[in-house]
Amino acid sequence: MSPRRERAMVEPAEFRSYYGRPILKEPAWKQPDVPLYLFLGGAAGASATMAALADGTGRPGLARVGRLVASGGSIASVVALIHDLGKPTRFLHMLRVLKPTSPLSVGSWILSPFSGLAAVSAASDLTGKLPLIGRLAGAAAGVLGPAMCTYTAVLLADTATPSWHEAHGTLPVLFAGSAVTSGVGAALLAAPAGETGPAVRAGLVGAVAELVAEHHLETGLGLVSEPYRTGRAGKLLKAAKALTATGAALSLVARRNRAAGVLAGAAYLASGLCTRFGVYAAGVESTKDPKYVVIPQRERVNRREGR
Incomplete structure (x- = not known):
């Protein structure tokens, strides 16, 4: 005989916090400053690396577009960050020390030299002056590009x-793939069609990485995947996936059809924006409900006890 199932004598526990307040504070970063900072920095980093590779393979038009996007995107990223901080001096204070254990400190020391190198490279390209220094600066910016x-x-x-912390292994892949497609998007919009072949191939690789990472965010993180599928974040990330797939498909005929290339570039760039705003919105949403904090903590404790 099978054992009789006992009837629960109490209702399932609801996750509440004191006085109905969230357990975690909502991220204090401003919108749209920080999502734009995430997007612009990624596109700039990918564009700098693309420019360095294009320069080494004899594609001057593609290299010039990459340098301009790297310079403009990184400078705009710094402006967005300073606006979020409130005062320029706060950004300068972040550069007083380099703390390897702090991603914010390390990031500041990546962004600052990258912006300067990208600006020197772009200025040299536009003016034709100091070409050797410009190429060396562009190569150095290209080396820093993946970190950006x-x-x-x-x-x-x-x-x-919660939804950011639990995705520590997935977010770098997503941001890298999205940065590549954003950089390629700018190239498809502005670079000569005859030089964009390598960029198109890079965009396809970035699109695959982006779509796989987004799927893992939505399904592979347990309970904290929920904010990535629902609400504003869910809508933005669904739009991002559709735009990435559209951009990848259109890019295949970009060399033969200029209009398709422009549409592909616009789709890739729009996808990058939707991805950053969607990820940011999911993180904010995951701080509002105590279950996203309590349940994963209990699951980790149970796993440790089980071992």
Whole structure:
């Protein structure tokens, strides 16, 4: 005979906090400053690396677009960050020391030299002066490009915000893939069609990485995946996936059809914006309900006890 199932004598516990207040504070960063900072920095980093590679393979038009996007995007990223901080001096204070254990400190020391190098490279390209120094600065910016693409993901994951912290292994992949497609999007909009072949291939790789990472965010993080599927964040990330897939498909005919290339570039850039705003919105939402804090903590405790 099978054992009789006992009837629960109490209602399932609801997750509440004192006086109905959230357990965690909502991130204090401003919108749209910080999501734009995440997007612009990623696009700039990918564009700098693309420019350095294009310069080394004899694609001057693609290299010029990459340098201009890297310079403009990084400077705009710094402006967005300073606006969020409130005073320029606060950004300068972040550069007084380098603390390797702090993603914010390390990120500041990545962003600052990258912005300067990208600006020197772009200025040299536009004016034709000091070409050797400009190429060396562009190469150095290209080396820092991958770090620019991903350090902001580490910065988010290092917080206590549940949907960001639990995604510490996925957010860098997502931001890297999205940064690549954003950089490629700018290239498809402005670079000569005959030089965009390598960029198109890079965009396809970035699109695959982005779509796989987004799927894992929505399904592979347990309970804290829920904010990525629902509400404003869910709508933004669904739009991002559709735009990425559209951009990838259109990019395949971009060399033969200029209009398709422009549409592909616009889709990639719009996807990058939706991705950053969607990830930010999911993190904010996960701080509002105590269950996103309590249940994962209990699950971790149970796993440790089980071992």
